[in-house]
Amino acid sequence: MKTMNSRRDFLKTTTLAGGGLVLGLNFLQSCVSEVVSMPAHVIPLVGLQNGFEAEGAFPITDFLQIRPDGSVFLSLTKYEMGQGVSTGLTSILAEELEADWEKINVRYIKSSVSKSDATGGSTSTLQHWDLLRKAGAYAKQLLIEAAAREWSVFKDECYAEKNYVYQHGSDVRLEYGQLAGKVVVPVNYRELFETVPLKYRSKFKLIGRSLKSKIVPDIVVGRHPYAIDLRLPDMKYAAVLRCPVFKGRLLSFDASEALKISGVEKVVKIDGVTLDPVSHIRDGVAVIANSTWAAFQGKLAVRAEWDLGDNAKVEHEEFVADCLQRLDSDEGREILRIGRKVKESEMDEVISYTYEFPYQHHACMEPLNATSHFKGESCEMWVGTQSADKIAANIEKHLGIRKENIKINCYPSGGGFGLRYSSEYALESMLVSKAAGGDLVKMCYSREDDIKFDYLNPFELNRHTMGIQNGKAVSWDFKNVMANWGGNLGWMYYNIPNRSATQVTVDGFTHVGAWRSVMANAEGFSTECFIDEVAHKLNRDPLEFRLSLLPRGNMVDFNHSYQCNINRLRGALELVARKAKWGKQMPERHGQGVAVYPYMHGNGYGAVVAEVSAVNNEIKVNKITASIDCGLVINPDQVRQQMEGGIIWALSAILYGGTEYVNGVVQRSNFHDNPVLRINEIPEIDVHVCENDESQPWGVGEIGGPPCYAAVCNAIFAATGRRIRKLPISKTLSANI
Numbered sequence: 001m002k003t004m005n006s007r008r009d010f011l012k013t014t015t016l017a018g019g020g021l022v023l024g025l026n027f028l029q030s031c032v033s034e035v036v037s038m039p040a041h042v043i044p045l046v047g048l049q050n051g052f053e054a055e056g057a058f059p060i061t062d063f064l065q066i067r068p069d070g071s072v073f074l075s076l077t078k079y080e081m082g083q084g085v086s087t088g089l090t091s092i093l094a095e096e097l098e099a100d101w102e103k104i105n106v107r108y109i110k111s112s113v114s115k116s117d118a119t120g121g122s123t124s125t126l127q128h129w130d131l132l133r134k135a136g137a138y139a140k141q142l143l144i145e146a147a148a149r150e151w152s153v154f155k156d157e158c159y160a161e162k163n164y165v166y167q168h169g170s171d172v173r174l175e176y177g178q179l180a181g182k183v184v185v186p187v188n189y190r191e192l193f194e195t196v197p198l199k200y201r202s203k204f205k206l207i208g209r210s211l212k213s214k215i216v217p218d219i220v221v222g223r224h225p226y227a228i229d230l231r232l233p234d235m236k237y238a239a240v241l242r243c244p245v246f247k248g249r250l251l252s253f254d255a256s257e258a259l260k261i262s263g264v265e266k267v268v269k270i271d272g273v274t275l276d277p278v279s280h281i282r283d284g285v286a287v288i289a290n291s292t293w294a295a296f297q298g299k300l301a302v303r304a305e306w307d308l309g310d311n312a313k314v315e316h317e318e319f320v321a322d323c324l325q326r327l328d329s330d331e332g333r334e335i336l337r338i339g340r341k342v343k344e345s346e347m348d349e350v351i352s353y354t355y356e357f358p359y360q361h362h363a364c365m366e367p368l369n370a371t372s373h374f375k376g377e378s379c380e381m382w383v384g385t386q387s388a389d390k391i392a393a394n395i396e397k398h399l400g401i402r403k404e405n406i407k408i409n410c411y412p413s414g415g416g417f418g419l420r421y422s423s424e425y426a427l428e429s430m431l432v433s434k435a436a437g438g439d440l441v442k443m444c445y446s447r448e449d450d451i452k453f454d455y456l457n458p459f460e461l462n463r464h465t466m467g468i469q470n471g472k473a474v475s476w477d478f479k480n481v482m483a484n485w486g487g488n489l490g491w492m493y494y495n496i497p498n499r500s501a502t503q504v505t506v507d508g509f510t511h512v513g514a515w516r517s518v519m520a521n522a523e524g525f526s527t528e529c530f531i532d533e534v535a536h537k538l539n540r541d542p543l544e545f546r547l548s549l550l551p552r553g554n555m556v557d558f559n560h561s562y563q564c565n566i567n568r569l570r571g572a573l574e575l576v577a578r579k580a581k582w583g584k585q586m587p588e589r590h591g592q593g594v595a596v597y598p599y600m601h602g603n604g605y606g607a608v609v610a611e612v613s614a615v616n617n618e619i620k621v622n623k624i625t626a627s628i629d630c631g632l633v634i635n636p637d638q639v640r641q642q643m644e645g646g647i648i649w650a651l652s653a654i655l656y657g658g659t660e661y662v663n664g665v666v667q668r669s670n671f672h673d674n675p676v677l678r679i680n681e682i683p684e685i686d687v688h689v690c691e692n693d694e695s696q697p698w699g700v701g702e703i704g705g706p707p708c709y710a711a712v713c714n715a716i717f718a719a720t721g722r723r724i725r726k727l728p729i730s731k732t733l734s735a736n737i
Helices: 007-013 025-031 085-097 124-151 176-182 189-195 216-221 292-301 316-328 388-399 424-435 447-452 520-537 542-548 566-580 636-656 706-720
Strands: 014-017 020-024 062-066 072-075 104-107 158-161 164-167 173-175 236-242 249-254 264-270 273-276 279-281 284-289 303-307 333-338 349-357 369-374 379-383 406-410 440-444 460-469 472-483 498-506 555-557 563-565 590-599 604-615 618-629 684-689
Touching (some): 062 124, 085 104, 085 124, 124 158, 124 164, 124 176, 164 176, 236 447, 249 264, 249 284, 264 292, 264 424, 273 388, 273 424, 279 424, 284 292, 284 424, 316 349, 316 460, 316 498, 379 388, 379 424, 388 406, 424 440, 460 520, 520 542, 520 590, 520 706, 542 566, 566 604, 566 618, 566 684, 590 706, 618 636, 618 706, 636 706
Parallel strands (some): 072 104, 379 406, 472 498, 618 684
Antiparallel strands (some): 014 020, 020 062, 062 072, 158 164, 164 173, 236 284, 264 284, 273 279, 333 498, 349 460, 369 440, 460 472, 555 563, 604 618
């Protein structure tokens, strides 16, 4: 490769690999003023070095690599946890690069890192849309210019297609692998990158197609690199006996029986650490062994004495009663105000109901795990995480290691759902390595650990109150009591002139964290159940009533950086109603229910019609029809898969969700008492994507669940006349339904 800029800048941005072309992430960052919103020390799956140890050394820290054989490698800057970013993001780059999809490969590079890009909120594609398009288009332009020089023609006489550069009007062509080593990077590459021509939507060849997954073949045959499968030389294995009650303390322990077990090498104390008001690493005893099995057996043999603390005195029912008192009180922080406060005397009728959404488990297929090596002034970790920057920040804060000496190797995982956005498990593994004298240690949760010490979806009580005047809704007040969580939604999208949202945050007695769709689950459930109840009170059809409150052309500002596009929301509702044949004749004790919701983190809009039956004392969900408006569709199959996954996620919570506590201890432990929907229980799911002329993609992964809760519960009412105001439905429905 030839270059026209300085050697140092060149090495930071591009390099040769046996004649191939490499565009490093430094190159992309130097070309755009703000690639994505990222802290300053980690980029998951993509390494980034400030320089190279020896002149001419090949940096493994590349972002895009074209090899001499024509194969193209993209290093992901987003975390793959089964949601499909490895295929979706790759197709965006491949589209503008004019790459052959069969020659595209995804890389999970693990090396020293210096920036991070957290994965969550249905924002991966949205954040990387422009960056990946420009990267692909710019690399294509460099290849075309290289071909033009080879043929001594103007670059405008050349074009790229499916991994080749051609001359117009000729069969002459050069493969990308032949050209990669002949690329010249001009001095003004930053300007050229920003202004590189991009395709019109009508010219897309890959975007909009259901391309084959880039990782499923490896998953099927066991080649996909999960963190739990990691094996390193001299690696030890750890299991931790944790205090069963949140923020309890270890008083003493006896490891004598554990040390008799074959393979157990040492047993060490782990001191608890409070990271913030909702994040805490429990006191514990770590068993270090030569295998996971030996560590697990050793953990069972440890005898520990605990001071369980005040959280052991809290019963769930008392906690709920306290939340209800807070709901009835005047306390709270106003997070939304539209219009004015309407006096009760001005209204003909006031309708008010309260809805309860319980703590919820994640139950990922891959239990939490992390491999750590504490080295005093530095450390290294191998982990599946949605937020490596949080891990690094907490290591620096609590272990005193400077960020530049922290090396985090990020792996895909068997499920995330917000669980791996928390950093406690990763920091805990580093504390284990430190306590073990600096051993390289893989710490793995058992399935029982993964359930009992889960970072649960926060408990919520939501109360909606609507004022009716002359048969019309004139005011809508929403109050939320949430355990241990500081988020604020208040997405009040129905066009009622006077609206307010108030939030009360209470200290809970257990660990909480992000859970797929986060607070939108509880708010979608309560809002759409409540609107259904109001429609029934007013003798209005549930669909017609919703549409009357969603006037065309209206944008709703939620007062904290979100604007809801009512046209798109309404469009999703109208589409699902048509596809589900809303209002069709249903057999006796069968019913339809409808719900719609905007997921504003990812700017996606979804609607669901559920069909249920209540026959022989059994509630059965027979069919789910869903719609989604996610802007420009990158991969239709992935959209359907994510919608189906979100719906199944919600159905599991509707039927089996929540958890139980006795003296502050989680009672669930495995899939037998914390079931998720089995394949024979999954109803027919029919997903429809709204047609639109959007020029960019929006979020997909978290819009399937929020409208599903209420649609199913509203369908249960249509079939049985019983309203569901708390989940799971077993909390409301007895055996006699």
